[in-house]
Amino acid sequence: MGKTTTSAALAMGLAQRGHRTAVIDFDVGLRNLDLIMGCERRVVYDFVNVINGEANINQALIRDKRCDALYVLPASQTRDKEALTKDGVGRVLEELGKTFDYIVCDSPAGIEHGAHMAMYYADDAVVVTNPEVSSVRDSDRMLGILSSKSRRAERNEAPIREYLLLTRYAPERVAKGEMLSVNDVREILSLDLLGVIPESKAVLNASNSGVPVILDTESDAGQAYHDAVGRYLGEDLPHRFLEIKKKGFFSRLMGG
Amino acid sequence: MGLLDLFRSHRQRGTASIAKERLQILVAHDRATRNQPSYLPRLQQEILEVIRKYVDVDMNAVSVNYEQDETREVLELNIVLPEATTTKGG
Ligand SMILES: Nc1ncnc2c1ncn2[C@@H]1O[C@H](COP(=O)(O)OP(=O)(O)OP(=O)(O)O)[C@@H](O)[C@H]1O
Ligand SMILES: [Mg+2]
Numbered sequence: 485m486g487k488t489t490t491s492a493a494l495a496m497g498l499a500q501r502g503h504r505t506a507v508i509d510f511d512v513g514l515r516n517l518d519l520i521m522g523c524e525r526r527v528v529y530d531f532v533n534v535i536n537g538e539a540n541i542n543q544a545l546i547r548d549k550r551c552d553a554l555y556v557l558p559a560s561q562t563r564d565k566e567a568l569t570k571d572g573v574g575r576v577l578e579e580l581g582k583t584f585d586y587i588v589c590d591s592p593a594g595i596e597h598g599a600h601m602a603m604y605y606a607d608d609a610v611v612v613t614n615p616e617v618s619s620v621r622d623s624d625r626m627l628g629i630l631s632s633k634s635r636r637a638e639r640n641e642a643p644i645r646e647y648l649l650l651t652r653y654a655p656e657r658v659a660k661g662e663m664l665s666v667n668d669v670r671e672i673l674s675l676d677l678l679g680v681i682p683e684s685k686a687v688l689n690a691s692n693s694g695v696p697v698i699l700d701t702e703s704d705a706g707q708a709y710h711d712a713v714g715r716y717l718g719e720d721l722p723h724r725f726l727e728i729k730k731k732g733f734f735s736r737l738m739g740g
Numbered sequence: 741m742g743l744l745d746l747f748r749s750h751r752q753r754g755t756a757s758i759a760k761e762r763l764q765i766l767v768a769h770d771r772a773t774r775n776q777p778s779y780l781p782r783l784q785q786e787i788l789e790v791i792r793k794y795v796d797v798d799m800n801a802v803s804v805n806y807e808q809d810e811t812r813e814v815l816e817l818n819i820v821l822p823e824a825t826t827t828k829g830g
Contacts, residue, residue, distance in 0.1 A: 617759050617766075624767045628774045661756045668760045672767055 485619060486651040487612045489687055490709070491590035492520045493698040494610065497713030499554035500698075503585040506545065508576075509559035510602040511592040512568055518558040521548065522694020530560040535572030541579050550699065555584075565592075568601045577605050595625055605635050608645045610678060610716075614652045615664040620672055623648075627673065648675035649712060654683045655728045666726060679712030681705050682725040776806040787817070795821060 488511070495507035508531060509517035518524040523546045529539035534557070541557075548554035557576075560567070580587050591602035603609060609630050613623040630644050631637060637644075650666055657663035666680050686703030690696060698713070700706040704725050711721045784804040791797055797820065805816040 617763055620763055621766055621770070624770060628771070632775065658756070661754055664756050664759050664763075668756070672760070672763050 485612055485614055488516050488520050488590050490612050490649060491588050492696040493709035494713055495588040496554060496696040497698050497710060498586045499551045502553060504553050505586045506555045506557060506580050506584045507588040508557040509590050510598050512559045512565050512598060515559045515561045517590050518556060520691050521556050523556055527558045530558045532560040532567045534576055565597050573601050574605060595629055603630055603634060606644050610647045610649050612649050612651060613669060615650060615669055620669055624673060646675055647678035648673055649678045651681040652683045653680050655726060659728055678715055679708055680723055680726055681708045772807050775808055780804055780806055791819060797822060
């Protein structure tokens with residue numbers, strides 16, 4: 485769907501702007517974030533080790549080699565999902581909150597325990613959606629959980645700020661009426677739009693090489709994520725990549 | 741674009757609008773039932789049992805609907821009586 489791709493990109497984008505940022509993999513058992521971040525060979529301790537007191541947070545955090553302000557807290561590959569306890573997660577987030585400006589939590593798929601743990605303590609939530617029926621429906625369910633099962637909801641505090649990030653968007657298919665448009669999705673979910681990330685070859689290239697796609701500044705997806713970070717930080721930027729790319733004379737000649 | 745292509749694109753147009761329509765219905769239903777209390781199925785079952793003591797209704801003659809908005813909760817109970825019972829006048 486694009487959650488891990490997005491977590492890596494947003495975390496890198498925030499850190500590049502000088503904010504001390506930690507990105508945490510909540511996908512216990514699968515562990516993909518370290519691959520996308522390109523630090524899989526530097527994993528010694530993980531999130532569950534820290535929760536269980538087998539390592540302290542500074543031993544487990546991996547500092548990004550490209551950006552000093554960015555740290556990765558990997559998930560464990562072996563433990564079962566219940567290893568993430570509400571108390572344990574809360575303690576780790578509190579500890580990180582003392583020294584970090586932003587903590588990005590990469591949620592696992594679905595609306596089960598891991599996803600619940602990733603959202604429970606959130607202040608802001610970025611709902612990553614594809615323009616597809618099942619994905620939009622799941623996002624709406626997640627919105628229901630955000631507004632009823634979070635700590636903020638339980639304590640009757642101000643609700644979590646929710647943002648929509650639509651990814652794998654293909655303007656050509658939208659133009660043909662084959663894909664839900666960004667406005668369709670917005671209308672159904674009624675959320676603020678943080679960004680639209682186009683379907684892009686750059687994403688696979690980035691994950692192949694372990695470089696968050698936002699660092700590929702030439703690419704459409706990289707630029708779209710860059711804008712999304714800017715908007716999150718309050719910049720007023722127009723949405724790009726919503727229209728079909730204009731074909732050059734030659735490709736028009738060849739492609740028909 | 742050939743005539744065949746035109747025809748094809750015309751036929752394909754519309755799956756996105758079908759998706760949107762289906763989603764609007766689905767999401768509205770999801771939202772309405774989202775916070776419904778967990779006792780609802782049991783409540784429905786027990787009401788059905790009570791009614792069946794008096795009237796010979798179908799197993800699915802009772803439906804219980806719960807809705808919630810900002811200001812109120814609505815519990816809607818719908819019982820379908822068989823035609824014969826209503827004409828006999830109890
Ligand atoms: N904008 C995009 N363009 C093309 N491919 C994309 C795009 N975004 C994500 N993908 C691809 O989609 C797949 C899933 O992406 P990703 O791992 O980020 O999703 P996820 O939501 O974290 O998945 P999971 O629920 O399994 O954790 C990957 O193969 C990724 O390369
Ligand atoms: Mg993932």
